[in-house]
Amino acid sequence: MDEVSKNETRYRAGLTVRRSVLGDPHVDRSEDAVTDFDRPFQELITEAAWGTVWARPGFSKRERSIVTLALLAALGHDEEVAMHVRATANTGASRDDIREAFLHVAIYAGVPAANRAFRIAKEVFSEMDGSRNGHAS
Incomplete structure (x- = not known):
């Protein structure tokens, strides 16, 4: 799997975990507020915090x-x-x-x-x- 595919997989997993923890209304409001300026940051926290750390077993x-x-x-x-x-x-x-x-x-x-x-x-x-x-x- 190439790096882009890994990032996309982590992003999708992160979005699922983020929604399960924070709830759809919160995540929907956050997603609606994303701009070109902060999109890379939002992607980073979704992949890293939610898709990597919160999604870990243990x-x-x-x-x-x-x-x-x-x-x-x-x-x-x-x-x-x-x-x-x-x-x-x-x-x-x-x-x-x-x-x-x-x-x-x-x-x-x-x-x-x-x-x-x-x-x-x-x-x-x-x-x-x-x-x-x-x-x-």
Whole structure:
């Protein structure tokens, strides 16, 4: 298989995993927003993050979700923390799992990072619970 075919295979696999984790509406919005400027970046993250790392055997989606949340929280990537908290509805990571990950963040990356992550998660949970109860968020 040539390199282009490998990249296309990874891209297709990545898109499938990305949709299963983040959901079709999120991915559709992202795809609709792609421009010529950022298309290579979007292809890169779909192939590398989703088609290579998230698609690997060894960790379940739940485990990858927990690790991803801890890393994003530790690095202070707030928008990504919120997105991946929402994704736990698809990955099987529970609120208890998220809490435990953020407690680890507090010890290994600092209380301010964990404090921010807890705040973001609480906001996202509130939105998710409102949506679940038939309320628009």
